[in-house]
Amino acid sequence: MFFIHKKSREVRKKLNSHNFIIFIGNFKINWSIIEMEKIKSPLKIVILLGIGIFVVETAIMLVFEFVGIPSAEGSIYKPYIRVLLNSIALLILISPVLYLLYNECNKRIKYENKLRSIYEGTEEAMRIIDKDFNIIMVNSRMAEISGVPIEKQIGAKCFDVFPSDACGTGFCTLKRVLLGESVMYEEKLRKSKKGKIWTRHIAIPLKDSEGKIIGVIEAFRDITKRKRIEEKLRESEEKYRTLTEKSLTGVYIFQNGKFIFVNQKFCDIFGYSKEELIGKEFWKLVHPDHREIVKERGLKRERGEKIPEQYEIKVITKDGKTKWVEMRATQINYSSKPAVMGNLVDITEKKKAGSELRKYAEELEKTNKLKDIFIDILRHDLLNPISVIEGMSRLVLEEEDREDIRRELNLILKNVEKVKSLIERASLLGKLESKEKLEFKQIELREIINEVIEDYSQISKEKIIKIKANLPSKEIIIEANPIIREVFSNLISNAMKYSPENTTIEVGLQEKNNKILCYVKDEGTGIPDEYKKSIFERFKRIKKEGVKGSGLGLAIVKRLVELHNGRVWVEDNKPRGSIFYVELPKNQ
Structure with a gap:
């Protein structure tokens, strides 16, 4: 209460009886909430003004008492004036308190609205739970994830709405939070309208102004998509790891020059265990002959520089043996840092086989040379006695008059020519089969064909066979070896052997893009389909009465x-006969 003066007890009693003084009574103000020291000077003036009015009113009442002015009972206005003045003074006195209370409430409302805006606008699903596990506050995101409307969640138990697998098991995390622990973890398969989902769960204690725990604030985030991606990534990694471990090639990854991963095949190649290789510098496995260049290239590749991706090197195994490996490597990111991933294959046996193959090729080349020498010797040794036989037969023929002896001598000379032809052809085919390539130069093909036709003009007259040339008027230049003449000679010779009298052999030449197509048509008996491929093999020929041959001509043509770099084949010539085609490139 406010005190007027310590010595005026009687006045104080009278004022009390007339209710002139204002009693605060037991009205208490929480000064921790309303801080009076924050009142600004205008409010101080209002307070002083209210105190002043109260003092003036009290002074007037004292004057009335001592001067003898009639009391309030004798006047109808004075009590009302006193009440009015007391009310004004009271209002003025409590107005700062009311103002501060209003201002404080307004701030709190604004702050609460701001918090609610953040609470509702966050991507996190949030709820507040009291100490009895009752839900007292829920945001809209929580209702969306759980599938339960807000009004049905308020007042419900937390384990009845959006429960976790731990609910009811004695491992409830909220009990730990109510004891003061803050937790963050990923909760597995919480139930919702979508079925089961993964959530990231954060829970912290809710405290009052005195620091006592009165509940729990929970925040959830749906991480189902992330978990599915992680699961797929784990499956992919497991498949890749399985594939890598079962690979027939050695797979490795090194970072900062040291192995951080090797598969079992890599270990098998070098004879080490995985534990022995992890952390080992990669270049220590390389043979001294190649170690420096492999180290330099490996470190450059790890830095991202461009170097050859594939090469063959020598390596050293754990037991000191030397092996050849073919390796391929590339830069990757491993744990967000540059690294090198590669694979290698043991090619030691391949290298040995290659070396043996080279030796065999060298020996084969020597053998081919010996074969050519042998063919030349054989040709020379066979032709020499045949030439003697031919020479002696011709001498006797010139001097002999008897018809029967001359007939026998002509038969000998005819067979001598056949033997000579057979030896020459066999010698030519033997040399051709040992060659891998020929030397080429530009040749006018039309001129060669005309020369071959001229060579067979006398024979064609004797057999009454016409040779027709269907050649273009312009020159046909190709890159070939002069021995190409034998192709057309053998084809025309073969056609004349199988053509009856009074028929025509046509030799043609056509230019198609970058190729030349030559053909030789005859009107003979033709070639059955089952022989159209085999006739180009050695000593394969169609048997015909009265036709003699070695069976080497078409084999020489094919080779x-x-x-x-061309091809040769045979087709039917309608209505009868055969057509031999030769296709050659213009440029080699």
């Missing part, structure tokens, strides 16, 4: 065409 010569192959050496010119």
Whole structure:
């Protein structure tokens, strides 16, 4: 209460009886909430003004008492004036308190609205739970994830709405939070309208102004998509790891020059265990002959520099043996840092086989040379006695008059020519089969064909066979070896053997893009389909009465065409006969 003066007890009693003084009574103000020292000077003036009015009113009442002015009972206005003045003074006195209370409430409302805006606007699903596990506050995101409307969640138990697998098991995390612990973890398969989902869960204690725990604030985030991606990534990694471990090639990853991963095949190649290789510098496995260049390239590749991706090197195994490996490597990111991933194959046996193959090739080349020498010797040794026989037969023929002896001598000379032809052809085919390539130069093909036709003009007259040339008027230049002449000679010779009298052999030449197509048509008996491929093999020929031959002509044709990167085949010539085609490239 406010005190007027310590010595005026009687006045104080009278004022009390007339209710002139204002009693605060037991009205208490929480000064921790309303801080009076924050009142600004205008409010101080209002307070002083209220105190002043109260003092003036009290002074007037004292004057009335001592001067003898009639009391309040004798006047109808004075009590009302006193009440009015007391009310004004009271209002003025409590107005700062009311103002501060209003201002404080307004701030709190604004702050609460701001918090609610953040609470509702966050991507996190949030709820507040009291100490009895009752839900007292929920945001809209929580209702969306759980599938339960807000009004049905308020007042419900937390384990009845959006429960976790731990609810009811004695491992409830909220009990730990109510004891003062803050937790953050990923909760597995919380139930919702979508079925089961993964959430990231954060829970912290809710405290009052005195620091006592009165509940729990929970925040959830749906991480189902992330978990599915992680699961797929784990499956992919497991598949890759399985594939890598079962790979027939050695797979490795090194970072900062040291192995951080090797598969079992890599260990098998070098004879080390995985534990022995992890952390080992990669270049220590390389043979001294190649160690420096491999180290330099490996470190450059790890820095991202461009170097050859594949090469063959020598390596050293754990037991000191030397092996050859073929390796391929590339830069990758491993744990957000540059690294090198590669694979290698043990090619030691391949290298040995290659070395043996080279030796065999060298020996084969020597053998081919010996074969050519042998063919030349054989040709020379066979032709020499045949030439003697031919010479002696011709001498006797010139001097002999008897018809029967001359007939026998002509038969000998005819067979001598056949033997000579057979030896020459066999010698030519033997040399062709040992060759891998020929030397080429530009040749006018039309001129060669005309020369071959001229060579067979006398024979064609004797057999009454016409040779028709269907050649273009312009020159046909190709890259070939002069021995290509044998192709057309053998084809025309073969056609004349199988053509009856009074028929025509047509030799043609056509230019198609970058290729030349030559053909030789005859009107003979033709070639059955089952023989159209085999006739190009050695000593394979169609048997015909009265036709003699070695069976080497078409084999020579095929080999010569192959050496010119061309092809040869035979087709039927309607209505009868055969057509032999030769296709050659213009440029080799």
